[in-house]
Amino acid sequence: MADIFESSDSQRGAFELPYAKSRTFPGTFTLKRGGRLEDVTVVYETYGELNEAKDNVILLSHALTGDSHVARHDMSDNPGWWDILIGPGKSIDTNRYFVICTNNLGSCRGTTGPVSVNPATGKPYGASFPEVTMEDNVKLQKMLLDELGIRKLLAVVGGSVGGMMCLIWAAQYPDMVQGAVTLATSPCLTSQAIAFDVVGRNAITSDPNFHGGDYYGKEEGPSVGLAIARMLGHITYLSRESMIRKFDVETDRCNARKIETQFETEFAVGSYLAHQGSKFNERFDANSYITLTYACDFMDFGDNVPEIAENLASSKCKWLIMSFSSDWLLPPYQSAQIVDALISQKKAVSYVNIQSDAGHDAFLLPLQLSTYGGLIEHFVNNLHDSLMTEQSRKKDIHLVTDVHETPCSPSDLGTFQDGFGRSHDGRLDFESILELIPQHASVLDLGCGNGDLLKRLRQRSSKSRLMGVELSERCIQKCVARGLDVVQKDINEGLKAFHDRQYEYVVLSCTMQTIKEVEHVLEEMLRVGRFAIVSFPNSAYLPWRTRLFKDGKMPKIGCDSEKSWFNTKDLRFLTLADFHQFCDEKGYSVRRQIALDTIKGTKVFQNPNDNASMAIVELSR
């Protein structure tokens, strides 16, 4: 049975930071909201070695109350808040990359904050500490990197609040950032998320020991208020499901742990909150908590796609966005808004909403590490490899950079199988689609699976603008491993993030017969693409229709032909003639058509509605 007191916070002890370095910048640091600080100090830690070219740098930004101590530096060191992800041989491999993490402004973990001495008064800033923003944190990180002579960032990586800083980095220093990775982040807190911060701050400022923020040196500080704010925070970091598991299933909800505390200890969850609230006072400062939560609440990169798009328009990097399905604090739809904004700006982006019941904290926990860690690893390695390739190309040296490929399951692979169960690895249908698409055309592939078609397109043209849309988490992992840009979306809901004519070709390959909203999806394809290419099995194929006519039994038709009427993924049955009629009625022009007999493995030129088991049709308005 797990210890109910365990939390993603448990590793963030009050210990000293023996490996932390610091840099002080003499002079005035002007803050975005008008305040000023003198002689700002930034505390940071680094992992791995900076290479000679200084092009192996990954900048991490921490979450709300985190610090620079990301991972252990040696075996005697305390583990950091992302020890599971960062280190030699780990997802972010410090044998390869130079990782740097700074502590945020306003924190009490080293960087200048309310507990720091104000040079003007010789006393701690306390309540006089000015309002800081995420933009100020990025500015300070940039100053530090300048000092270290770092002019390129292979990637900026951050979860939660740290993800907000990645957004700012990519927008503000587009020529410096090659990749941006965000987890469980938001462009702008919802009013619900702000509300929790408001209540937490009210608990602190209403504590009689707060003294308007000037409690330093006094016998007692606002430890009660801070503990209450932290209890509330902990509720929002977990999900309902993870709380049920922790306090109802693995524990008896009514049996509280006996602990020494001034707080209520009824119920298992009560003793957990009392413990977390009290413990937080050992390592955190109330003024800092107020400053940092305000910094989150002030973050405003837009609460709608057009506004976010405008804010991210300047970015030039590749993006990897991840959210977690049970995160209700910075909910998945906000990451999806960032993704839609990037799509509308024609940026290279991959996105997955990772299935998890661990809530907001999922990005710090081992449970989904194989997914988010794997995605980050492939994304960063591909970035690095393509950088090397480019450099080698400049030097006329060619490197093999294809990543190691783990096979998907047959259903993920979507290997085309014909009506009698034989499989064609050559994918005659893909070859025909490639025939229809000019070499350097931009292509959007709907239901791209594990990226087989996109990979072929990429091999033909390293510079064409390609993107995939896919529902399966596992397939997207595979696509990201292959260096493809694929976003998770249900195509039935349409392509509203995409502009009119954003692509030359929009492809729906062996997928139309599995979707519900056929009319809507085809309309969207011909809005977003200049041309649409649709491939589908033809129910009028003579061997199939003869089977029904003669035997009175349904033939096994199409792309999913191992399955029967009761378990096939195919939900729509149509003939090539039906599709032509449909196009006529909708006013779509059939530009070109390739008909295939996939059983014989040949193209069909005579009577395709009779003789083709599959049709590939190119449409335009």
Next chain:
Amino acid sequence: MADIFESSDSQRGAFELPYAKSRTFPGTFTLKRGGRLEDVTVVYETYGELNEAKDNVILLSHALTGDSHVARHDMSDNPGWWDILIGPGKSIDTNRYFVICTNNLGSCRGTTGPVSVNPATGKPYGASFPEVTMEDNVKLQKMLLDELGIRKLLAVVGGSVGGMMCLIWAAQYPDMVQGAVTLATSPCLTSQAIAFDVVGRNAITSDPNFHGGDYYGKEEGPSVGLAIARMLGHITYLSRESMIRKFDVETDRCNARKIETQFETEFAVGSYLAHQGSKFNERFDANSYITLTYACDFMDFGDNVPEIAENLASSKCKWLIMSFSSDWLLPPYQSAQIVDALISQKKAVSYVNIQSDAGHDAFLLPLQLSTYGGLIEHFVNNLHDSLMTEQSRKKDIHLVTDVHETPCSPSDLGTFQDGFGRSHDGRLDFESILELIPQHASVLDLGCGNGDLLKRLRQRSSKSRLMGVELSERCIQKCVARGLDVVQKDINEGLKAFHDRQYEYVVLSCTMQTIKEVEHVLEEMLRVGRFAIVSFPNSAYLPWRTRLFKDGKMPKIGCDSEKSWFNTKDLRFLTLADFHQFCDEKGYSVRRQIALDTIKGTKVFQNPNDNASMAIVELSR
């Protein structure tokens, strides 16, 4: 633009309760958790007239901090917390029914609570007020009803905490309760919901003006702590979506209303919370808040279906359960657990998860009133009518009691239309299904639509055990209006709430071809039913298969034949021969079969796989 300060709480002012009556019970009242109270007083209000037979009584129970003032008594009166639902001509029609609502124990709104004077000391109970439970509230309500000579309750009705009391009523006094209606309730708070109560109580008890609960008569009480607890409560009563609408879309989130308050007023949501928190102190008492939240947290009717089922086993009433889709405090899955528990105990229950973005408070708001109010109205009226019918039957008088029926849309109605678009109102298929089912057999109808088949079964036998399962909210409203028991479930996910052999017949009428999990659903039907009856269109019907064979075009097949391949709801295409083969492979016996030519409107006796457009097949294992 709506006033952002408006809330479901806004009508619950600090006003006096001029229409409230009270009753004091001399002697000791022993509480469930061991405490004792002397000379308990209960405050209550009544609406409408108690009839001579005293059989028109509806007992309401209020939510956490509510009171007895449900609705206005006259036009000069203050509106109550459910004024939209209760009154002359409203959903609960006080021209017809005698409505009674008591104030809960521990409250500060009249009934004995911490502010009341302890007869033993002559001082307010304060912190010495004992722990109360929902069971104690029910016990007190029962004592009051006994005093009033009321021995039957037409219905107990309650939302949120009030719903918990309905559960207890039905279980504890099964012979007294004829109907139970719950909205947005829970058999047992989740640890997440308890956690919010814990933080709220900690805010109160940590307030230095709390003085361990003995703050009466002191200059200041724990108004800050109570305000913070209330702010937190308000977040949980709303949903993320309703907060976005209120504070982001209709308001500028950063522009707070200027109000006089000691609390933070940054952000629109901040000034809202400050306002709600401060205002709450005008009408509520901190010790009461603690007592009442503990009473919720102690509620334990089970956190899993078997335990809830055991607790509800004794109940004999008809049930109407409603949840709201965006309620994350007492989430819909908990109402669904109650429903599953009732199903497993063979109780008569209807259930809808009402689509709403208003969060937990939806049951108090006008937005979904037409749905929940309409359901309650029909449910209560049907209960009353069937009571009258029964009484009349005893007196050998017959009354017409069929409710007024508003027609559903054609798609809701599910009127069978044949392959060439003609419609048969006679529903030959229903007549055939009725032929197969003995008159008094118990029947579960999956995908029952607006209850057309169930209604025919009910007309044949007033006593047979009938239940429907349906996904559409609108269809379930129609079924409840017809007095049928129908629960909202996606049949693809199976029937796990139902026991093996719970029904003699499980029917899947013109629905199999629209579902994805065909194998699972049929397995479940033959587990839950002794016999399964499946009706479906036969794709081998000669006119249809000839169309495909000769013209190479898909025919319009089956129950949804106005639609084409791209927009039909039918996702599965099979022939009668395919179905027989499927049954063979699964080991199901085909007991009887009726084949229909729905175009000609006749039964088919020769070569049904060729000549029937529809088949009705009875199966057993």
